[in-house]
Amino acid sequence: MSQQETSADDLNEIEQMDREHVFGTWSFQKEVNPTQITDTDGVTFTDADGNEYIDFSSQLMCSNLGHSADKVKTAVSEQIDEAAYVAPNYTTEARAKLGKKLAEVTPGDLSKTFFSTSGTEAVEAAIKIARFYTGKQKIISRYRSYHGATYGSISVTGDPRRLESEPGIPGTIKAPDPYAYGSTLDPMESLEYIDEMLELEGDTVAAVLVEPIVGSNGILVPPDEYLPRLKEIAHDHGALLICDEVMSGFGRTGEWFGSDVFDVEPDIMTMAKGLTGAYQPLGATIVNSEIAEHFEGNMLCHGHTYAGHPVAVAAGLATLETYQDENLIERSSEIGEYLADQIENLAEDHPSVGDTRGVGLFRGIELTKNSEERVPFGTREDKISSGSTVVDEVSATAAENGTYVANMINTLIIAPPLTITEDEIDDAIEALDAGLEIADQAMEN
Incomplete structure (x- = not known):
């Protein structure tokens, strides 16, 4: 039984205990019925009833190495033995080496x-750094975006989950998105809109903040010329470009970062998720040398207890070494093409598939109940409403057939670990095939 279909009466003792004493995230608590996971291996995980699932979304698009990264596990254990924690004014070998390696692999x-x-803390740091460096306050972001749950990050988020937290921090402005399938604006027209926004705001905007490839709001891939032109527009108006690579980083796109797909060097980049393959919680905010130099003589008025936590950075260093040692970035690009072909073949058999898009192992399947009019099954309002949608039912049916796939609003998010094989992709596609039958049957006549 999938998590989506589990009722409170079906929960085991651990699940009942968790439901009673632990808040579920982004949920009406009456609808939270957690599934206990008891084992993981490779690209699969197993629940307490013995059901095994292919992890076709890397949990929350973060388990880039899958669940058997031995080098990372060893690094965590050894670091705990050496020093489980030191204050941020001290350092460790892993922290210094990870900082250097990030400088090497980022654009x-x-x-x-x-x-x-x-990731949300990485974005908080980016917002503050941009404001400190430029002396300006405003941040332009986009409506179809997710940047985190803390107050600054949720304020720059366009996703409707921000609404309950508004008004949020001052100085945040939303712009349109490069959404060819579902927007009234052509992707490049949306750039002209941002250009005009910056002009009308005068010299008050510190930064433009975007996901190079939008993640949980639909896997939106802009035209090749979009991001380079956006950087030009931002700089023309004295604003920085911040790229949020929390979801699109570390091989997910077939490149190290989503920015690399478009050959763009942002002024500031945020990272998390694949930074440790989710083996430890770690975020990072990296800046160019000019911004770094600014803080030699100006205070970086930011910090917290766990900044550069020794165990987390040890996991991060081992994760980056694993990407390199096992050539996983290149592999993501190669097997991503196989995944794209299988998704296209699947789409041909299901009229409820309105659009497919993505790069590397970062793919989306958007559903429709009326392909001619592009009517979605799931809407933005569903994100903050009670109950389930047809898109949820598609995911639930895939889970019943042994594949976990996340969905956000109206899009199935296909983002498996970089270690997935062609045979495992085939098995997962077969489960999705069964799930999409539900959507086909629910289409308007």
Whole structure:
């Protein structure tokens, strides 16, 4: 039985205990019925009833190495033995080496990193750094975006989950997105809109903040020329470009980062998720050398207890070494093409598939109840409403057939570990095939 279909009466003792004493995230608590996971291996995980699932979304698009990364496990254990924690004014070998390695693998002149514990904290740091460096306050982000749950990050988020937290921090402005399938604006027209926004805001915008490839709001891949032109527009108006690579980083796109797909060097980049393959909570905010130099004589008025936590950065260093040692970035690009072909073949058999898009192992399947009019099954309002949608039912049916796939609003998010094989992709596609039958049957006549 999938998590989506589990009722409170079906929960075991551990699940009942968790439901009673632990808040579920982004949920009406009456609808939270957690599934206990008892084992993981490779690209699969197993629940307390013995059901095994192919992890076709890397949990929350974060388990890039799958669940059997021995080098990372060893690094965590050894670091705990050496020093489980030291204050941020001290350092460890792993922290120094991870900072250097990030400077090596990130685009261009990005060179100095602030380590935090999550993607939302990485974005918080980026917002503050941009404001400190430019002396300006405003941040332009986009409507179809997710940047985190803390107050600054949720304020720049466009996803409707922000609404309950508004008004949020001052100075945040939303722009349109490069959404060819579902927007009234052509992707490049949306750039002209942002250009005009910056003009009308005057010299008050510190940064434009975007996901190079939008993640949980639909796997939106812009045209090749979009991100380079966005950087030009931002700089023309004295604003920085911040790229949120929390979901699109570390091989997910077939490149190290989503920015690399478009050959763009942001001024600031945020990271998390694949930074440790989710073996430890770790976020990072890296800046170019000019911004780094600014803080030699100006205070970086930011920090927290777990900045650069020794165990987390040890996991991060071992994770990056694993990407390199096992050539997983290149592999993501190669097997991503196989995944794309299988998704296209699947789409041909299901009229409820309105659009497919993505790069590497970062793919989306958007559903429709009316392909001619592009009517979605799931809407933005569903994100903050009670009950389930047809898209939820598709995921639930895939789970019944042995494959976990996340869905957000109206899109199935296909983002398996970089270690997945062609045979495992085939098995997962077969489960999705069964799930999409539900959507086909629910289409408007």
